[in-house]
Amino acid sequence: MRRRSPPPTGLSRFLAQVDRRLRLGRALRVLSWAALLPAVTLLALMLFWRPGAAALAAGAAAAAVVLAALLAAGRRDLSRAASAADRQARLHDLLKTSLEVGEKVPDSPWRPLLERRAELAVQSTSAAGVVSIRPPRLPLAMAALLVGAALLVALLPDAPQDALASAQLSDARALPGGLLDASESDELAATKRAEGADEQVVAEELEGTPVEPNTTVRGESSMEASEPSSREERDSRESRARHGSTAARAKSELSASETAATLREEHRSQGADERDGSGPERAGDERSDMDQRDGDGESTDRAKEGEEGAAGGSPSRREIAEQVVAFDLPSPAESQRKRGNSAESALQVAAGGRRESDLGEARDDADGAGAASAGLGTAPQESDQTPLGEASEIAVTLEEVLLAARDDADATERRTRPSRQAEARRDVPPRGNASAFDAGSSELERPALHVPYPLGAHALVREFFTPEPEETSSRRSTGEISG
């Protein structure tokens, strides 16, 4: 029998050292990967706290860099770590086996070979060389990058927020009364400037509010020029700007109503002038204008509008139409009715106690084709109570009203026309169990169109089979459900 000899102390000491370093290395690996979690949390908190475009961009850039680093270095790092782990595990297993065989099966024929191999392994390397306790660099680098991104987000200036707020403000200014978009506002401002109006007047036209001196209209206002000192201040400024735009809108509507009243007054006074004696000339001018209208159509109208606007500064027909639209947006049926009624009422006004023949002429005027006849002599006789100027005024007013009514109808139709999506949705047949109840009951079909299938079906079934609370209570009270 072979004498049982203790295992070499150097080997066991080495194994203990390897064990210790292995445990330490594993703990460091876990810790380094765990460091990613607070870094990601910190970045997410920063992005939540400063949800600006630049902050989001910084976060996205950090995420992209992290991803790129993972893709680039991850595979190499992982394969290197895997091979190192295999090497360490192999050495560890050799030492363990050698020690175990030495302790438990000392007579094993494998013991000399195992001990010799283990000693060779110990001699050829050291525990520090084989078992690395250096934590992996990749997760630490990623964590540092994420923390850096979070700090960047925290230290970013507030410019993006101000730019956003100023964009909102300029948009709000560019839409006085909700009627004009930005391009139209610019167009209006250019027209006013071409008319020679100063910037303050232009700004008033655009916003409906007087502008403080030393401030520009579309550029940086005094409110935006100063840096907001805090988030609350920024919010309050935005709120004030919103209130300002609402006030401007109200003011704009008020000025529009005033303009419309002025226009009506102007028309009335023009008619009075014509009645006073300047009628025939005026009627001749109007007749030629109307001839032009008949021949050239809408483009001529627009050219005329421009001329009128540039010459007198009085509100153009388009502005009137816009104001009419702003005041009253009737439904399509109402618009249709209004269109007919307005023509009829215009005719009634034009008749004004006249004869039937005059009424027919006025109707011709309303149709546009007979507008010229009013000035060519087919019309009113000397004995007629209605002067020629009044007839032309009636014709002009009638056409104004018709045009305004047409614009009303178009605007209303545009506003009330369903979108393509809505039309497509309307074409989709009801889903789920709604088809079982589609005998004309739109109350049942409607939820099935917008609720996903199972939920919609569930809701329908529940609605169908759940007794009404009043019914249940009444039954209980009457004793129908006794047990």
Added chain:
Amino acid sequence: MIAEPERGVAALRDAVARVRAEVGRVIVGNEDILDGLLTCLLVDGHALLEGIPGLGKTRLVQTLASALHLDFSRIQFTPDLMPADIVGTDVVQEDAAGHRSLTFRPGPLFSHVVLADEINRATPKTQSALLEAMQEKTVSVGRTTYPLEDPFLVLATQNPLEMEGTFPLPEAQLDRFLLKLRVRYPSAEELHEILRRTTEGTEAKVTSVLDRQGILELRRLVRSLPVAHAVRDYAVRLVLATHPDRPGAPSSVLRYVRYGASPRGAQGMLLAAKVRALCDDRPNVSAEDLREVAKPALRHRVLLGFEGEAEGVDTDSILDDVIAAVPLP
């Protein structure tokens, strides 16, 4: 050889190298499959080769048998094959004196290396006739049990595609195989070499380089190799991690697996790891060896549940999850 493990390890490595070289004269590629077959030969196990037709499964087994100085028989499994056709039967024999007696006529199973070609084409009855032979290395005919001579190695092939007219192997049968090896399609270079060898000139002849006695000695050497407790514990944890009712099982196991690997799987894994360590000139089994042999040793022992079957989950992917989930010793 046991007395001198160092020489035994060298002899094993030399024998394996010679067999590899000899088989390599005919077979191109498939080194891992050949290593698996040699592992089964050295640890007294059986191998199931799975692959589409034409990949050289039968050819590989025939060539290996030629490189070993052993008896070889081939059984082509068909639906009408009967158990008596493979285990043998008693026949009436008349001697010179006119006396008639029943004499056992051994079937093709009485060989050292048995190639069970397309094993899943035989009926379960015939397949079951192999169970006793594979596990106990005996054949019972009537009231007589006949021992099979060592080494007894069943190398079966099956085609995973043509499932019509086949009888999938029952779990008990599958569990008898030490390794399930998947024969892969050759690469372009390997295909070039195959074409060159098989379409030009004459085929190489294989000579026997390892005899029966040498195989048995190597088997004893492999079994004597010590394994550290930590490594054995790793094997146990790997096998237990394939069980869905065990705590710590990966999510894929919990979701897709109905039954995990059997203790026979742990035995096969440890034995195969021993062969791998010795072929790598190491007198100790490492956890790395167990990881390498885990898939061929366990993939046919993990039984998928309904969800796994329905979704066509591969057991290899589940075993990958298991290997990743079980920490090293």
